[in-house]
Amino acid sequence: MIQDFTLPDLGEGLPEAELVQWMVAEGDTVTLNQTIAEVETAKAVVELPSPYAGRISALHAAAGDVVAVGSVLISYDLGGDAAPAEAPAPAAQSVEEPAKAEPNLVGYGAAPRGSARPQRRTRSAGGRPAVSDTAVLEAAPHDVIHASEVVERPTERPRSTPPVRLFAKQLGVDLALVEATGASGVITRADVEAYAERVGATKTSTTPTPPVRETVSDFPPSAAQGERTTRTPIRGVRKHTAEAMVRSAFTAPHVTTFLTVDVTATTELIASLKADRSLQEHKIGVMAVAAKAVCLALARHTGLNSRWDDAAGEIVEHHYVNLGIAAATGRGLVVPNIRDAQDLTLVELADAIRGLAETARSGKTSPAEMMGGTFSITNVGVFGVDAGTPILNPGEAGILALGAVRRQPWEHRGEIALRDVMTLALSFDHRLVDGEQGSRFLVDVADILREPGRAMLLR
Known part of the structure; x- marks a missing residue:
C-alpha cells in the first residue's frame, strides 16, 4: 500500500516552506515519529516527524525547493492493505499508541533520543x-x-x-x-x-602552486572567483523579518527616547553574584537585570504592555508579560519570548534568556516561541554599539535597546569618577503611549539599573 504524506500547515497559517534537508532517502525504513526532514518556514526551522512506519517509496522534493502546503512531500510503502499507523499527538499519547487523526506537527518535533535512525541500504561491490x-x-x-x-x-x-x-x-x-x-x-x-x-x-x-599576490579582502569566496555580485533568494526567516519590520514601521507611529544611566551598582551586583559558587552556572548578566527591571516597570506603566487591535477598534491591555528577546542568527533576526516573565526571579530570567539564545543560534526556535510577545528587549551593546532606534515587533507597544556598558568619567556624588555607563533607547507606539508615559517608564527602568536595591520597593 502506497501512502502519500503532504506538507501540513505547521500551525502558522503560512502557505509554503523550504525543504532544508532530507534526513532519509528512498528505500530507507523509518519508524513512527522519526525525523524525516527539516523545513524552513517564514519563522523557523522545523523538524518533520514521520506520521507512518514503513519504507520510503519516493521523495517528491529536493533540498532548497519551496513546497506549498498540501503538496505531496513523501510517499511510503506501508505493505499490504493495512491501515497506516499514524503519529501520536504531542503529549497525550505514546509512540506505541496510534492516534486517530493525522497530527498537527508543531510542538512534537523529532523522535525521542535513542530512537532508531534511518536504515540506509549499503551500496558496495567486490567486498569493499x-x-x-x-x-x-x-x-x-x-x-x-x-x-x-x-x-x-x-x-x-x-x-x-x-x-x-x-x-x-x-x-x-x-x-x-x-x-x-x-x-x-x-x-x-x-x-x-x-x-x-x-x-x-x-x-x-x-601540482606546484603559482605565487599569488597577497591581498586583504573581506569579500566572500565568490568575489575572488570573478563574480562581482552574489544573489541570494529572499525567503524563510529573512523574508518574514523584512515583511514584519516594514509592516511595523509603516503601521505604528514610532517614537524613540534615549536615557544614559550610571549602571555601576548593577555591574557590581552582577560581579558579586558571579562570585557566588551556587550561582555561577546561571550566567547572570546585564540583560537579565534589565529584563527584571522591565517586568517591574511594565506593572506600573501598562500602556507599554498593550496592543492596538485595529479590527476590533480596541486597545488590549495585557496583565502578563511575554518578554521578547531579540536574537541575531545566521538565518536572520528572531524574537522568541519568555512566557509570564513577570513571575520569574532574576536567576530564572537569566536561565530563560540563555536557553532562548542557544536555541536561536542552533536554528531550532519553534514558531510557537515567537508568537504572543507583549514587549521586547534587544541588546545592541554586545556588538559594541552605544544606542539605536529599534523597530517594534509587530503587535507590541514597546521595545527597549540596551547599549554597551562603558567605563568613563561621570559625575558621582558631586565629583568626577570613572563609572560604568550605559545608554537605553526605548521605541514605542505613539497610538498607545504618549511621550510622558514612555519617558516615565524609561526612567523607572533606569532607576532600577542605577540602584538595583530600588526593586525591593516596587510591586
Missing part, C-alpha cells in the same frame, strides 16, 4: 567498504586526501543546523566526512573546524 566514489572528488580540487582521511561514509544523512551547513560549505568541507563529537549526534561548528584543521594540516598539492 561502501565508500562513495565521490568522496575524494568532493574535496577541494587541488587537494589530495590521505588514506587516513578517506573513511566510510555514514549510513545516514549527517545531522547539523543550517548555519553549520553554510559554514561547512564555505570551508569546502563535506559534512558526510565529519564526525559529531557531542552526545546528541548533531555536527557542530567546532566539529567542522576541527575536521578542516586536520585535513588542512595533512593535505598536499599535486
